[in-house]
Amino acid sequence: MSTPSLSARPALLFDLDGTLVDSVYQHVLAWREALETEGIELSVWRIHRRIGMSGGLFLKALDRELGRSLGEEVAERLRKNHAASFRQLWDQIRPLPGAKELLTTLTSMRVPWAIATSGSEQSAKGPLGLLGIPDGTPIITRDQVAYAKPNPDLFLAAAERLHVPPGDCFVVGDSIWDLLAAQRAGALGVGLLSGGYGSEELVTAGAYRVYADPADLLGHLDELGIRDSG
Amino acid sequence: MSTPSLSARPALLFDLDGTLVDSVYQHVLAWREALETEGIELSVWRIHRRIGMSGGLFLKALDRELGRSLGEEVAERLRKNHAASFRQLWDQIRPLPGAKELLTTLTSMRVPWAIATSGSEQSAKGPLGLLGIPDGTPIITRDQVAYAKPNPDLFLAAAERLHVPPGDCFVVGDSIWDLLAAQRAGALGVGLLSGGYGSEELVTAGAYRVYADPADLLGHLDELGIRDSG
Numbered sequence: 001m002s003t004p005s006l007s008a009r010p011a012l013l014f015d016l017d018g019t020l021v022d023s024v025y026q027h028v029l030a031w032r033e034a035l036e037t038e039g040i041e042l043s044v045w046r047i048h049r050r051i052g053m054s055g056g057l058f059l060k061a062l063d064r065e066l067g068r069s070l071g072e073e074v075a076e077r078l079r080k081n082h083a084a085s086f087r088q089l090w091d092q093i094r095p096l097p098g099a100k101e102l103l104t105t106l107t108s109m110r111v112p113w114a115i116a117t118s119g120s121e122q123s124a125k126g127p128l129g130l131l132g133i134p135d136g137t138p139i140i141t142r143d144q145v146a147y148a149k150p151n152p153d154l155f156l157a158a159a160e161r162l163h164v165p166p167g168d169c170f171v172v173g174d175s176i177w178d179l180l181a182a183q184r185a186g187a188l189g190v191g192l193l194s195g196g197y198g199s200e201e202l203v204t205a206g207a208y209r210v211y212a213d214p215a216d217l218l219g220h221l222d223e224l225g226i227r228d229s230g
Numbered sequence: 231m232s233t234p235s236l237s238a239r240p241a242l243l244f245d246l247d248g249t250l251v252d253s254v255y256q257h258v259l260a261w262r263e264a265l266e267t268e269g270i271e272l273s274v275w276r277i278h279r280r281i282g283m284s285g286g287l288f289l290k291a292l293d294r295e296l297g298r299s300l301g302e303e304v305a306e307r308l309r310k311n312h313a314a315s316f317r318q319l320w321d322q323i324r325p326l327p328g329a330k331e332l333l334t335t336l337t338s339m340r341v342p343w344a345i346a347t348s349g350s351e352q353s354a355k356g357p358l359g360l361l362g363i364p365d366g367t368p369i370i371t372r373d374q375v376a377y378a379k380p381n382p383d384l385f386l387a388a389a390e391r392l393h394v395p396p397g398d399c400f401v402v403g404d405s406i407w408d409l410l411a412a413q414r415a416g417a418l419g420v421g422l423l424s425g426g427y428g429s430e431e432l433v434t435a436g437a438y439r440v441y442a443d444p445a446d447l448l449g450h451l452d453e454l455g456i457r458d459s460g
Contacts, residue, residue, distance in 0.1 A: 018275075025255060025274045032255075032322070043326060043443060044255045045248075045426040092262070096273060196275040200430030213273060 010226060011164040012106060013155050013187065016117035017052065018174035018195025020099040020214060021127040025196070026092055027051050030085035031058075034078050040066065048196060052175035054118055054148030055079055083123055090126040096194050098215025100131060105218060107134065109228045112162040114138035116154035118177070138162060149177040152185035159185070170224060172217065176205035190224070192217065240456060241394040242336060243385050243417065246347035247282065248404035248425025250329040250444060251357040255426070256319040257281050257312075261288075264311035268304055270296065278426060282405035284348055284378030285309055313353055320356040326424050328445025330361060335448060337364065339458045342392040344368035346384035348407070368392060379407040382415035389415070400454060402447065406435035420454070422447065 018024040031047045042062070050058045059075045070078070106113045114137065117124050121141040128139065138161035145153035152166075159166040171182035174195025182189035183206045191202030194213040202210050209224070211217040248254040261277045272292070280288045289305045300308070336343045344367065347354050351371040358369065368391035375383035382396075389396040401412035404425025412419035413436045421432030424443040432440050439454070441447040 022273050022275075025258060025278075028255060029259070029322075041324060041327075043424055044252050045424050048255075048426055092259075094271060097271075194273055194275050196278055196426060198428035198431040200434075201428040204430075 009112075009164075009168070010224065011112040011114070011159065011162050011169045012226075013158045013162075013169050013171045014113060014115045015052065015171075015173035015175070015178045016115055016124055016127055017119065019172055019178070019192055020096060020103075020115070021093055021130055022096050022194065023093045023127050024048070024051050024174070026089040027082075027086060030082050030089060031078075033085045034081035035062075037081055038070075038074055038078060040070075052118055052149060052173070052195070053177040054151070055082075055142070057148070057150075083120070086123055087126070093127060093130065095130045096213050096215075098213060098218045102214040102218040103131065103133070105221075106226075109226070111226055112164055114140065114158040114162055116140040116158040118142055118148040118154065149175075150180035150184065152181050155181055155185040155187060159187070170208075174202075176201060179205035179207050182206065190217065239342075239394075239398070240454065241342040241344070241389065241392050241399045242456075243388045243392075243399050243401045244343065244345050245282065245401075245403035245405070245408045246345055246354055246357055247349065249402060249408070249422055250326060250333075250345070251323055251360055252326050252424065253323045253357050254278070254281050254404070256322055257316060260312050260315035260319060261308075263315045264308050265292075267311055268300075268308060270300075282348055282379060282403070282425070283407040284381070285312075285372070287378070287380075313350070316353055317356070323357060323360065325360045326443050326445075328443060328448050332444040332448040333361065333363070335451075339456070341456055342394055344370065344388040344392055346370040346388040348372055348378040348384065379405075380410035380414065382411050385411055385415040385417060389417070400438075404432075406431060409435035409437050412436065420447065 014020055017027060028044060028048045028051060032044055035042050063069045119142060121143050124141050138158055140154050140157045142148050145157050147153045155171050156166055159169050166185045166187045169187040170190050171178060171187045172190045174192045179189040188208040189206050191207035191210040192213055199210045244250055247257060258274060258278045258281060262274055265272050293299045349372060351373050354371050368388055370384050370387045372378050375387050377383045385401050386396055389399050396415045396417045399417040400420050401408060401417045402420045404422045409419040418438040419436050421437035421440040422443055429440045
């Protein structure tokens with residue numbers, strides 16, 4: 001009798017900002033600065049709740065809150081100014097506790113893993129550089145898919161790159177956009193508190209389990225049924 | 231037959247950072263910078279969850295997480311460096327939407343209100359200046375009481391200054407420390423999402439009602455049974 005493949009060999013698909021690197025608050029303040037340059041005042045907590053979703057959808061949600069359309073030209077300037085402000089904060093950014101150890105452990109356990117971020121290749125470069133990721137690791141950025149989170153495309157592409165069906169993957173993320181995208185991809189979502197969301201918000205968005213940060217997840221891999229398959 | 235005084239004339243006791251002014255994320259990054267100057271790495275979300283509590287208790291909680299005591303000298307430097315870093319971010323800080331209108335409306339409705347913050351007089355000065363507060367408004371800062379939140383002292387002092395029993399007050403705050411202090415003061419707590427906590431966290435800490443921000447609270451004063459008593 002065969003068992004479902006998830007049981008034998010689950011894969012992990014990681015979000016980047018707030019999940020592996022401690023960069024959410026810098027993204028928040030970079031968006032705030034970009035918005036204010038355009039004369040748009042938006043409370044910081046509202047920006048925080050949008051981090052991790054597609055930049056295009058963020059700007060659409062912003063249109064709704066402002067009650068008018070910003071237009072493509074302003075949207076493009078906002079994106080550029082956010083990227084520039086964020087780059088100035090790169091040197092403040094650190095890996096989250098346990099992130100490197102978790103990835104190294106998974107590699108040595110021969111558990112397949114990948115990274116899938118709503119950020120562009122350009123803005124992911126800094127955070128990724130902190131993690132010491134082995135060559136050949138599948139990294140899916142915004143540039144490689146048609147739609148970012150909460151669409152499932154990033155995680156579907158990551159699963160495909162690992163040659164693992166999405167239903168045999170755990171998506172690990174800190175934002176509700178990761179968890180909604182996980183559901184759409186047909187994967188189970190694991191929430192981390194390290195991006196600043198509360199546990200209940202993550203559970204409400206579909207988290208199967210919630211841990212504090214990568215170190216806490218590393219200490220509880222058994223709860224996901226992840227065994228050394230080496 | 232007499233009715234309880236809360237029914238006739240409730241007072242509102244406001245927290246400051248995250249409740250009336252959009253300053254929580256700046257406090258978070260100022261603490262992060264101060265901690266890193268001392269060689270202490272603490273994830274940003276963990277700092278966020280401590281904002282609004284007494285600085286002394288924050289440092290005690292930090293001792294627990296680090297597994298060692300920082301000592302009074304380091305603690306004093308951390309406090310000073312946080313204050314200096316925060317001051318550099320003052321020009322980024324804005325009133326939250328509806329904050330000024332809410333306070334003006336309460337004044338014109340003759341509803342007594344006061345502000346009670348865990349911050350020092352020094353660090354509250356900048357944020358308070360943005361609100362255009364009328365002379366004579368009771369402002370209770372850390373310097374005026376023995377213990378800050380989650381102890382009830384700040385709110386008890388504010389209620390006393392208004393000559394209103396604490397049980398006839400609503401405490402309005404964005405952090406769980408406000409809501410825990412409200413319970414200890416024997417007041418009902420109203421949570422605002424504008425400091426970045428999720429709704430469920432605020433309800434779990436005892437919030438009687440939760441609103442998005444001061445503008446949302448202003449639009450729902452009827453839900454608190456607040457009437458024009460002029």
